Amino acid sequence: MDLLWKLLQIDSPSGDEGAMADWLVAEIGTNMPEVRVERIGDSVIAVRGKAPTVAVFAHIDTIGFTLGYDRQLIRIGGPAPKDGVKLRMAGGDAVGKLRVGKAGAWKLGGKTDAAPGTRWVYAAEPKQSGDEIVSPYLDNRAGVWAALQALTRCENVAVAFTTGEEHSGQGAYVCARRLYEGYAIYQALISDITWDTKHVHCGDGVAISLRDSMTPRQRYLDRILALAELSGVSYQREIESSGGSDGGYIQRSGCPIDWVFVGAPQKHPHTSAERVRISDLNAMADMLVSLVNGLHEL
Amino acid sequence: MDLLWKLLQIDSPSGDEGAMADWLVAEIGTNMPEVRVERIGDSVIAVRGKAPTVAVFAHIDTIGFTLGYDRQLIRIGGPAPKDGVKLRMAGGDAVGKLRVGKAGAWKLGGKTDAAPGTRWVYAAEPKQSGDEIVSPYLDNRAGVWAALQALTRCENVAVAFTTGEEHSGQGAYVCARRLYEGYAIYQALISDITWDTKHVHCGDGVAISLRDSMTPRQRYLDRILALAELSGVSYQREIESSGGSDGGYIQRSGCPIDWVFVGAPQKHPHTSAERVRISDLNAMADMLVSLVNGLHEL
Amino acid sequence: MDLLWKLLQIDSPSGDEGAMADWLVAEIGTNMPEVRVERIGDSVIAVRGKAPTVAVFAHIDTIGFTLGYDRQLIRIGGPAPKDGVKLRMAGGDAVGKLRVGKAGAWKLGGKTDAAPGTRWVYAAEPKQSGDEIVSPYLDNRAGVWAALQALTRCENVAVAFTTGEEHSGQGAYVCARRLYEGYAIYQALISDITWDTKHVHCGDGVAISLRDSMTPRQRYLDRILALAELSGVSYQREIESSGGSDGGYIQRSGCPIDWVFVGAPQKHPHTSAERVRISDLNAMADMLVSLVNGLHEL
Missing domain, CATH: 2.40.30.40 (Peptidase M42, domain 2)
Structure with a gap:
């Protein structure tokens, strides 16, 4: 979790993500020689492998x-x-x-x-207590961390580190377009943080969202759920009537990219003391890796 | 109206339009050998003729x-x-x-x-009583039916069967882009169902909308209205302050495609007993054919 | 200000901008032989110089x-x-x-x-009284006037005269796309009119907006503010929590074009008696010229 701690030290409220983009470009450039990096404004696209067919979207902005x-x-x-x-x-x-x-x-x-x-x-500084991390901005530093895990562990994958998700969705529109036009990518996974609720609980694994305010394409969702069952990773099915993610922006991007939301639940969202379980974050990374590899092989 | 009855048997709430797309691809593939079909996710684009210049948009999703x-x-x-x-x-x-x-x-x-x-x-199952059909999902099975009529009767036309109109507009964005980039199409007609009101009545012909929550481009609208006058088809001019259609999504697609809404009015929209007149549906199909041919020849 | 008076004689409520586009195409064609003009629907793109890197967006529609x-x-x-x-x-x-x-x-x-x-x-007809103009539609005839000033005074610049800003943003989406794809433009300035408030005053120079309902990219904004300081032109820093402009549409266009809002403040917005100061309009034109040239040379 060292990398997550580093990510939590960088400020990037929506619109002001330059420092985070700088860090990502440097980190990937230094430590992941097999990854091609492309910066678009303050969004960053990282591509690994000959012809990846799946992209992970992780927003790098925060509320503020x-x-x-x-x-x-x-x-x-x-x-x-x-x-x-x-x-x-x-x-x-x-x-x-x-x-x-x-x-x-x-x-x-x-x-x-x-x-x-x-x-x-x-x-507030991040704190760890047993399996729990308490910190502002786990939404979406934890999602960025999980996306970096996928980039490290999958041989064929693209990652879009997007700006503006909390405020306007700028980066997801731009990255969807670039990934579709430049890499013919039609499949996406949203690496982001969701809510602990009556039906989705911290500690019970990563959540896969069947819908939020938006409805992902059912046939793609069915494929994801089948792969999730096979993965052996602990997960929960989430069904919400509200909330959104970069998935909503992708859906309105004009690019035919399917998406499903995959993320650990947290308590006290958008406060200075968001709470997530490390076991859920590990499940989130494992699930993303499993889904990226599974979708790529289909 | 046999085809409309068939369409009313298929379920496709927004996000889950796969079965409807399957049916359209099979139907057009089997019965319309002169039409090229392209599936994008669960949206379907059908193109007929050498270089069509007009596209009919009909959304294939429903509420649910x-x-x-x-x-x-x-x-x-x-x-x-x-x-x-x-x-x-x-x-x-x-x-x-x-x-x-x-x-x-x-x-x-x-x-x-x-x-x-x-x-x-x-x-609820569809019922016919004289000139009236009572059924859920006439919005927009009737619009799909009318678009298929245009595809059968016009020698140069494109049809976009779009997903997600009721919920988010996903398909219209994608199809606008494909029709603009792939076919240089700048002119669209929206084949959809509107409301029976104090000023627009079931049984008085197809409605052509001068505006709803969105304002179509006036010069294009003027051309449509001139063609409608010449068509001899029974129609009503509709002016609304609210409501929307795939036209709104096209307008925000970044593709310079003009659009006007053309559709039969119905009573009890979005209930299990929507009511439309068969004579209005026939006027709708006739008007679409007339406008597609008229715009193509301009 | 003769040109502004001419602009104020032309009607163009959102959706019905044809006459304004006609006028612009004729005016630029006749009086600016060094400018290439491209009409897209009723939006107009004007390009001057070998490879301009900055675009000014001025919406040509009005409320109505x-x-x-x-x-x-x-x-x-x-x-x-x-x-x-x-x-x-x-x-x-x-x-x-x-x-x-x-x-x-x-x-x-x-x-x-x-x-x-x-x-x-x-x-209502426009009136001038000392340094003040009182007229409907200074929003955004004054912005169009300032953009035409930039087109006359800058050797390398593109201008997007956009439709639909007041109602739906149609033209900004289309022009952003065309400027990005056709001219590789990544930098924009929004030439539009803002509000006289407790903190931004008519007569104190042009306003540069640090944010409104949208947040522009901070690094681009920082560059603009540094150039503004060097310009010697009288300006005010504006910070708002609401309001929007073509900048918001550009941000959701999928094109990675940065934008900042630059505009004179006015009293009584969207009434028949909008009030702006001529000195602020001159500062607006001077600032746009200064920023276009400064950004182009960077």
Whole structure:
């Protein structure tokens, strides 16, 4: 999990993913000589093998805040902060506390004289306790970690590290297009984090989503579920009426790429204390590897 | 209308259109040797003639329900069911009744032990009474029927049978792109079903929409209306402030394809008893043929 | 400002931009022999220089009204009319007054027997008073004017005159695609009009937006802000939580084109009496020229 810890040190609220893209390009360039890397804006496409037929999408942006006028904090994506939560300037040292004001408006408290327009993120450090990790931004650092696992362990795979998922979906549109036009890829898996609910539980394995607000193509989903059964990896079937992922953007991209969501559940999403189980993350990586290899061989 | 009856026997809630795509590919392959067929996911493109310049878009998905946990029914698209309406498992035999519970939530009643994740559709059989057909899913089986009429009767035409219109528009984006890039098509007609209202009436002919929530390009619309006047086919001008169709997705596809909506009105949309007039459907097919031929010759 | 006055005489509510496209093609064809013009539907792309690397996007549509049944007025985009405001039929002579009825519904008053489906626009004539212009449709005639200034004053630049921004974004999707595929353009500036607020004031120069409902890519924004500082042109940094522009459509276009919004503030947006300062418009044109040249040389 060392790599996950490193990923959790990098700030990248939606729109400001440059540092994360830099890190990925350097990391893959240094440690994965068999992988071709292509940077598009701050999205990164990594391709391994002769002609991969499956792409893993992992978004590299996170929720956060833009400092507005009069110390107002404007949402980037959909953060769910508590009053008093500690914030840090993205890519900087300044700190402050979020204050929930009248009508639910958020303000930046503390002594900082930070300029309006700066981006702010949760300041909490990750902690591990037994099988559990508690940290901001496990959504989607854990998904990026799992995608890097797939890149390391699969001989034929593409990975799209996408920008803007939490806010607008910019990177998924761009990467879908590039993967379809440049690599004739028609099959995708979304490596992202989902919710612990009454029916999907932390500790019970990776979730495969049968639907969220979007409905993936059933025949592709059936193939995924058949492969999942054969995989021997611990997993849960998730059925939701809301929520979305890069899958939704792919679906509206004009590129005929099928997608299914594969991800570990977490508690307290979009807070400064997201909680996931390490066993679920390992199941997530194992499942992605199993599905990529299974789909590639079909 | 035999073909329409056949179409009404096939289940294809958004996301699960495989059976419908199979049927179309087989039907066209067997009975229309002059038509080239291309399947993209579960969307189907059919092309007839040397260089058609007009495409008819007909969505092949329908509204429906996903069975969730605890017998909850989750909407696919925007169904408008009544308490007690009979449902059938898509592509299966199991039946049950929809129950409207507290706060308007829908549950599946009856004895079935169906698995969460299965898709459900209205079970009612189509009926004809004089000039009227009463059936679920006339939206958009009637539009598919009319598009097949255009494919049979026009020597130069493309038809896009699109997935996901009721839920997300997936197929229209993909088909717009393919028709623009592969066939240089700039002109589209949307073959779909609209509403019986105070100003547009069942039995008064096909409706041509001057706008809905979207505004089609006026110069293209003017050309369509001029051709409609010349056609001799019975039609009504529709002006709406809401509603949408594959036209909206085409408009956001990045492909410069003009579109206008052409469709028969119906009563009780998205219920298990949609009502359309056969005379309106015949006007719809006649108008599509007239417009395709007229636009192609311009 | 003669050119702006001419632009204000042409009607082009979203969907009905044909006359504006005609005018632009003729104007550029006659007076700018060094510019290549390409018309796509009613959007227009103008390209100057050997290999421009920056595109200015200026939307050519405006808000307005469709006449519905029973003299109802249906919104095109988001007009903010007052009861009694004078309207004119787009491209015609008929006039009438907008009446705000029960539940806020709009009706067309007056003696006209105009046909349902006709488009209507504010009838007020532009006025100048010192440094201030008062007119409907400064949004976005002023942005089109500034883009034409950039086309006249920059030796290497592309301009996209886009349709549908107020209503659906059709033209920005199409032009982004064409500029990316045909001209390998990755950098855009949005030439549009913004709001006079507590923090951004008419008369204090052009606004550069650090964000609105969308977040532009930070590294591109940083480059723009550095160039703006060097430009010597009077400008204001704007930070908003809502609002949007063609930038949002570019972001979802699947084309990796960065964008930043550059525009003069106005009072009373989307009314028949929008107010902008001429000094701000000159700053807007100067800033666009400075940024286009600066980005092109980077």
